[in-house]
Amino acid sequence: MVKRESSVLAAAIGGILLPRHFSTLTRGGVVEVPNFLSSGQTNALRRDIKQLRDLGEFEASGLRNNSEQDGPIEAYGESDRLVRIITPDLGGDIMARTEFDDILESLRAELSSSLGRTLSCAEQYYSIYGPGSYLACHMDERHEDTKGDRGWESRSRRSVSWLVYLSEEDWEIPGGAGSGGNFRGYVRSECQTAARCGSHEGDLQVGWLARAEGDEPVFLDSWVQSKATPEVDSSVKGGDVLWRPLSQLYCTSFTGNRDAVSPAFSSDSESWPVPADGVGFTANELQAAFAAQLHVPLRGLFSVTDSVFHRDDLDLEEDGKQPDDPWGSQRVVDVSPSGGKLVLFDSVAVPHEVLPVASG
Numbered sequence: 001m002v003k004r005e006s007s008v009l010a011a012a013i014g015g016i017l018l019p020r021h022f023s024t025l026t027r028g029g030v031v032e033v034p035n036f037l038s039s040g041q042t043n044a045l046r047r048d049i050k051q052l053r054d055l056g057e058f059e060a061s062g063l064r065n066n067s068e069q070d071g072p073i074e075a076y077g078e079s080d081r082l083v084r085i086i087t088p089d090l091g092g093d094i095m096a097r098t099e100f101d102d103i104l105e106s107l108r109a110e111l112s113s114s115l116g117r118t119l120s121c122a123e124q125y126y127s128i129y130g131p132g133s134y135l136a137c138h139m140d141e142r143h144e145d146t147k148g149d150r151g152w153e154s155r156s157r158r159s160v161s162w163l164v165y166l167s168e169e170d171w172e173i174p175g176g177a178g179s180g181g182n183f184r185g186y187v188r189s190e191c192q193t194a195a196r197c198g199s200h201e202g203d204l205q206v207g208w209l210a211r212a213e214g215d216e217p218v219f220l221d222s223w224v225q226s227k228a229t230p231e232v233d234s235s236v237k238g239g240d241v242l243w244r245p246l247s248q249l250y251c252t253s254f255t256g257n258r259d260a261v262s263p264a265f266s267s268d269s270e271s272w273p274v275p276a277d278g279v280g281f282t283a284n285e286l287q288a289a290f291a292a293q294l295h296v297p298l299r300g301l302f303s304v305t306d307s308v309f310h311r312d313d314l315d316l317e318e319d320g321k322q323p324d325d326p327w328g329s330q331r332v333v334d335v336s337p338s339g340g341k342l343v344l345f346d347s348v349a350v351p352h353e354v355l356p357v358a359s360g
Contacts, residue, residue: 001129001181001337001357002049002166004086004100016107021344022114025160026196028217028349030185030333036164036342037103044096046166046339049084049126052092058082058128062135079356081133086124107162107342117159117199129181135354137186139306141347143204143220146286158347159199165337171360172336178360183335183343185352186308188215195252198346205348207290208329209251209261210301215329216251217349218302220290224248224264249293262293269293283307308351 021031037045052058061083084090086097104121112119141158163183170176188208197217198205208215224246246264253259265272271292275281281289283306291299309330334355335343345352 001133001171001178001360002046002126003129003337004045004124004126004164004166016110017114025344025346026115026198028197028346029187030183030335030350030352031342031344032335033342033344034338035340037100037166037340039169039340041096041099041103042166042340044093045100046168048093048096049128049166052084052090052126053082053128055091057090057092058084058126061127079132079134081135081354082128082130084126086126111160111344115160115196119159129354129357131178131357131359133181133354134356137308137351137353139348139351141204142305143206143348144222146206146281157204161345161347161350163343165339165341165343167337167339168360169339171338176360178357180356180358180360181337182355183337183352184355185333185335185345185350186330187333187350189329189331195256197349199348200252205305206249207287207302207304208307209298210303210329218249218251218261218290220247220249222247226264249290261295261298263295265293305349306351 016036017031017033021033024031059082060080062080090097108119108121111117140161144157167181168177172179195217200217200219203219203221205217206220207218209218222245225243226246244266246266248260248264249262250258250260273285273289273292275285283304287302287304287307290304291302294302307330335341
């Protein structure tokens with residue numbers, strides 16, 4: 001199975017997406033657009049991949065948890081995909097890729113205009129999934145403050161993730177080119193009166209609050225100004241008053257009004273824990289850390305964006321819902337890798353994985 005994928009980075013031309021696509025995207029869902037590419041365009045890019053692979057341009061690449069500040073040198077094996085980053089000096093079928101880039105630019109402009117985000121496509125790569133290859137469940141992006149110092153090294157961040165499948169037309173047909181390799185996203189039943197998920201006024205989403213009418217996005221503002229006086233900051237002398245930045249968790253409605261769901265806090269707050277390894281939080285530690293900042297009645301209703309409830313108990317016969325999910329608010333969206341199909345989702349709102357390729 002082959003595909004071209006990327007994440008649009010954040011810091012119009014219409015006609016590609018429908019209003020329902022934007023509604024799904026901003027509600028934390030997974031958008032599918034069949035026949036985004038024609039069969040001719042799909043075949044040309046697939047031939048380009050084969051040529052580049054024959055030239056030895058691909059290398060194995062797995063997955064690194066992007067919340068970790070540091071990590072060991074990675075060793076990849078047969079279960080990992082093969083990847084080739086698209087660079088300006090790459091050979092192969094440049095005309096086919098140029099035609100695709102024109103289509104992609106129209107999509108970028110449409111997304112940027114409709115979402116109100118400044119988007120650029122600064123990362124693209126081809127990937128090949130052979131038999132047994134898969135990609136473990138992960139997030140494409142997290143709030144900068146959850147990644148330590150590494151989170152502030154770049155001026156841009158992932159915003160909308162996209163991929164385009166380049167599989168053969170007979171994929172999943174018995175006796176065809178191959179099978180398996182479905183994209184699987186874990187999406188919430190979002191509160192219809194809440195604001196768009198993912199990002200609000202530059203603040204990234206870090207979690208969800210379970211409400212009776214659906215899950216509500218929770219955002220982290222890392223620049224809440226607070227007066228610093230000698231009583232709260234020993235560096236302040238005499239009667240001086242300075243400002244210091246604090247953080248705060250909040251929700252917001254369609255009207256844009258913020259509803260603070262925590263007091264302002266910092267890493268020096270008594271309620272803020274220290275990571276077990278002294279460096280960075282695991283997903284479970286981050287869950288506990290943010291929950292401890294919330295107003296007490298809300299703590300049991302909070303879950304971080306990474307949360308996937310009881311994946312091992314998943315029963316797809318139950319309409320994609322997890323039987324042990326206390327709110328029944330998370331469901332599974334499986335996408336078959338049909339050639340020419342476009343898939344879109346918000347980079348900070350949707351945990352996802354690629355299921356193993358059975359053959360092909």
